[in-house]
Amino acid sequence: MSKMDLNTEQAILEAAKQVFIQKGMDGARMQEIADKAGINKSLLHYYYRSKNKLFEAVFKEAFFKFIPNIMDLMNSELPLFEKIRLFAINYIDIINENPLMPVFIMHELNRDPAKVAEMIKSTGINPSKIIIQINEEVAKGEINPIDPFHLIVNLISMCIFPFVAQPILQYVIFNENSEVYAAFIEQRKREVPEFIINSIKKDKRS
Amino acid sequence: MSKMDLNTEQAILEAAKQVFIQKGMDGARMQEIADKAGINKSLLHYYYRSKNKLFEAVFKEAFFKFIPNIMDLMNSELPLFEKIRLFAINYIDIINENPLMPVFIMHELNRDPAKVAEMIKSTGINPSKIIIQINEEVAKGEINPIDPFHLIVNLISMCIFPFVAQPILQYVIFNENSEVYAAFIEQRKREVPEFIINSIKKDKRS
């Protein structure tokens, strides 16, 4: 594989990423990807045999960038509150680089649910460490009693959902002003962790 | 329009709802809708002139069922904590009837962002009442200081996101057992409001 090959192949993948993520597998057109990559349609088939193969390449890369990774943080040795704060900051940053990613992944997983198992099996996703940590904090009386799963889902929901629902929220809350919405999201890096910590920290109820 | 017309028309809309919501506009096939409705493909065009028209009918109905309505509750005279509890219960119930709805709506709005304005303008969505209420509670010192928008987005996120991410969460948390996941969602009708109220209720800090 020569140097030029790599460039073209990369250009295709980059273009494919943009188009697939914006339009989805079914809505994407090979012609549009070729145009965006500045090459001919048939070259797409030269590098990736079919639309489906190309899509798989894009989807896998997207999935592995967004779903795991952050798990390293979750399974680290940091104190719980620290983890929660870092998670919000890091994850919101990652999604900010590609705000359409969450809807894309969710839509495609739902289109082809068999993918979920296939994808996750090949990653080391395993939340057991953080779950144990939460249970221990509860047992030690350091935080209020809470089911670790609900806590984790709450955290993830509050970080990701504002991107998923961006079109509506942006319109309803800020009359379509996307800069203000971006600032709103930025605030959430602090707001979300404090909201959570405030909810679970001891010393409140009696 | 005879009685039989109505039945067929309803059958088509019902079939279209299922197919469109599951596959999206681009992934849906008129043939599949016709099959599911037990009629001929060309009858679809007799009742609705085009695929797009049919889609619009489905989407509008879906949107208006899911987005507003609940606003009545938000703008009622109930106490804040009461509202939060009722919102979680009612909204989770509504989505439970059609768990794919959120991803569907989000995906389609993103495909055609112009829809957002068009849709929302024709509804009376206006969260001002609840926002004032939250600000008042803060001013009176009844709850901890919080930006009403973040509070509302937190509430909505925690209710809807578990449906959006169901495929992944169900797999990671419960090894694909959908009954257990349904129970998990059911718990959230209580867990989410208590989590929120615990976070904002006074008497904790200082």
Added chain:
DNA sequence: GTCTATATCGGGATAGAC
């Protein structure tokens, strides 16, 4: 490796009989 030309097919839409 990259292009042009073309095969092939699926799917939305229409015509027209009943």
Added chain:
DNA sequence: GTCTATCCCGATATAGAC
């Protein structure tokens, strides 16, 4: 209102020249 038959375009994919 409902069906069958058909049109026709757009999109993936392949063949083959350069």
